[in-house]
Amino acid sequence: xxxxxxxxxxxxxxxxxxxxxxxxxxxxxxxxxxxxxxxxxxxxxxxxxxxxxxxxxxxxxxxxxxxxxxxxxxxxxxxxxxxxxxxxxxxxxxxxxxxxxxxxxxxxxxxxxxxxxxxxxxxxxxxxxxxxxxxxxxxxxxxxxxxxxxxxxxxxxxxxxxxxxx
Amino acid sequence: xxxxxxxxxxxxxxxxxxxxxxxxxxxxxxxxxxxxxxxxxxxxxxxxxxxxxxxxxxxxxxxxxxxxxxxxxxxxxxxxxxxxxxxxxxxxxxxxxxxxxxxxxxxxxxxxxxxxxxxxxxxxxxxxxxxxxxxxxxxxxxxxxxxxxxxxxxxxxxxxxxxxxxxxxxxxxxxxxxxxxxxxxxxxxxxxxxxxxxxxxxxxxxxxxxxxxxxxxxxxxxxxxxxxxxxxxxxxxxxxxxxxxxxxxxxxxxxxxxxxxxxxxxxxxxxxxxxxxxxxxxxxxxxxxxxxxxxxxxxxxxxxxxxxxxxxxxxxxxxxxxxxxxxxxxxxxxxxxxxxxxxxxxxxxxxxxxxxxxxxxxxxxxxxxxxxxxxxxxxxxxxxxxxxxxxxxxxxxxxx
Numbered sequence: 373x374x375x376x377x378x379x380x381x382x383x384x385x386x387x388x389x390x391x392x393x394x395x396x397x398x399x400x401x402x403x404x405x406x407x408x409x410x411x412x413x414x415x416x417x418x419x420x421x422x423x424x425x426x427x428x429x430x431x432x433x434x435x436x437x438x439x440x441x442x443x444x445x446x447x448x449x450x451x452x453x454x455x456x457x458x459x460x461x462x463x464x465x466x467x468x469x470x471x472x473x474x475x476x477x478x479x480x481x482x483x484x485x486x487x488x489x490x491x492x493x494x495x496x497x498x499x500x501x502x503x504x505x506x507x508x509x510x511x512x513x514x515x516x517x518x519x520x521x522x523x524x525x526x527x528x529x530x531x532x533x534x535x536x537x538x
Numbered sequence: 539x540x541x542x543x544x545x546x547x548x549x550x551x552x553x554x555x556x557x558x559x560x561x562x563x564x565x566x567x568x569x570x571x572x573x574x575x576x577x578x579x580x581x582x583x584x585x586x587x588x589x590x591x592x593x594x595x596x597x598x599x600x601x602x603x604x605x606x607x608x609x610x611x612x613x614x615x616x617x618x619x620x621x622x623x624x625x626x627x628x629x630x631x632x633x634x635x636x637x638x639x640x641x642x643x644x645x646x647x648x649x650x651x652x653x654x655x656x657x658x659x660x661x662x663x664x665x666x667x668x669x670x671x672x673x674x675x676x677x678x679x680x681x682x683x684x685x686x687x688x689x690x691x692x693x694x695x696x697x698x699x700x701x702x703x704x705x706x707x708x709x710x711x712x713x714x715x716x717x718x719x720x721x722x723x724x725x726x727x728x729x730x731x732x733x734x735x736x737x738x739x740x741x742x743x744x745x746x747x748x749x750x751x752x753x754x755x756x757x758x759x760x761x762x763x764x765x766x767x768x769x770x771x772x773x774x775x776x777x778x779x780x781x782x783x784x785x786x787x788x789x790x791x792x793x794x795x796x797x798x799x800x801x802x803x804x805x806x807x808x809x810x811x812x813x814x815x816x817x818x819x820x821x822x823x824x825x826x827x828x829x830x831x832x833x834x835x836x837x838x839x840x841x842x843x844x845x846x847x848x849x850x851x852x853x854x855x856x857x858x859x860x861x862x863x864x865x866x867x868x869x870x871x872x873x874x875x876x877x878x879x880x881x882x883x884x885x886x887x888x889x890x891x892x893x894x895x896x897x898x899x900x901x902x903x904x905x906x907x908x909x910x911x912x913x914x915x916x917x918x919x920x921x922x923x924x925x926x927x928x929x930x931x932x933x934x935x936x937x938x
Binding site for chain 2: 439442444446460462469490491492494516520527532534
């Protein structure tokens with residue numbers, strides 16, 4: 373595969389891609405809110421604080437990233453902060469994906485829901501709530517989706533046992 | 539801005555009734571449960587309850603080596619197994635920075651297109667059967683049987699193929715296999731005419747579908763709908779053409795669009811898609827390049843049996859790969875492809891070891907199911923059966 377440039381760190385991305393529509397949109401929205409950025413294997417990742425995620429999504433949607441594709445979590449136990457949320461947004465106009473990333477603390481994990489922006493996120497956020505135990509503020513129907521309603525624990529967390537009796 | 543209203547089954551006012559459709563119901567194509575609130579025969583709210591088939595595949599992936607995840611991917615969307623294999627392999631290859639030989643890419647395209655035809659054939663047969671046209675089911679499964687035989691010839695398995703490997707294919711297809719594909723693809727277009735003959739001019743089928751389950755383009759985008767239902771709503775978007783992967787940029791095909799947005803439009807779009815897939819397969823057969831089907835990466839790809847028995851290095855590599863796997867550089871990738879039902883995406887996170895740290899699958903049916911209420915609101919219960927059929931859901935990929 374051809375060597376694709378790897379840019380690590382906010383400054384490197386800002387220097388190399390000042391005209392990228394997603395970078396421009398985030399800078400125009402709030403330059404301070406961009407916590408980190410990287411370009412790895414041709415994929416652009418922008419990091420923001422968890423409480424700003426909905427505004428960041430609105431800014432990106434206005435800039436042409438019109439399609440919500442996916443959101444999921446990664447448990448980096450025992451690192452602090454523990455959870456990473458990865459939003460994948462697609463632009464039909466630019467023909468490009470972008471990853472929006474935020475890190476959430478283990479104590480009382482919660483972020484603003486983006487279901488009011490894209491109703492498509494409804495099931496995805498319910499799935500993360502069910503399997504990781506991260507709450508989404510402002511979600512219209514935050515219930516378990518995969519596991520039974522009386523289930524204890526969140527199976528996709530790294531400290532959830534994979535064998536033995538519960 | 540369309541939004542999903544939370545269906546609350548309260549305040550029925552003595553007039554509405556709550557009906558449980560499923561989890562065991564012939565028209566829900568698996569174990570889907572729909573909590574339907576109805577006013578007489580008219581649907582007021584639909585709340586899908588899923589999770590009956592949840593097997594924790596994403597969790598299982600974390601305990602497997604990278605190459606051991608491939609058989610799990612078949613079992614998610616079991617009607618389009620090779621697309622799943624492809625999406626996962628492409629994601630891991632992106633993590634590894636691995637270049638795939640051209641012949642392997644072309645065979646991958648050929649097989650995923652056959653897999654798409656397979657998926658559409660099952661959709662067409664079961665959809666028509668739900669509506670009451672039983673005959674078509676027997677016809678489409680006749681052609682599906684041919685495709686499954688082709689899969690069996692290359693992979694040794696009819697449904698759970700697991701034929702693609704990280705870095706190429708499991709092995710070279712049998713000698714006469716391409717001729718067999720040619721024989722199938724030569725006769726297949728007239729079979730599509732046969733299905734169209736049975737259904738397109740059928741007034742009962744037409745009236746059951748036309749104008750039912752309308753989805754506007756704005757709603758389709760907002761609800762995350764992809765694949766044929768998105769194109770039937772008038773959005774001209776196909777990942778194969780717009781963001782080509784695995785060498786799709788070398789193929790010429792037409793992406794069917796309809797602006798009607800109803801169940802009939804989805805039927806027509808899928809029918810044309812089958813014809814286009816057949817054209818892609820024909821192009822792949824005509825221009826099939828020679829060469830190896832595995833990348834030159836001895837530490838990632840299992841050696842040939844022959845080499846393993848004659849060369850010391852090959853035996854060591856085989857032993858290492860089977861017992862320890864291979865380390866994948868740390869990082870995260872998201873790879874999306876266009877499979878039979880819509881956009882499939884694999885998000886793979888590596889921490890530098892031989893096992894994936896996290897694998898997440900984005901499957902089209904999961905998102906499309908959310909659009910069910912928008913399509914079914916205000917329609918009759920009988921229409922709900924037609925609408926579920928038209929969005930082509932597979933419960934394996936919804937629950938994972």
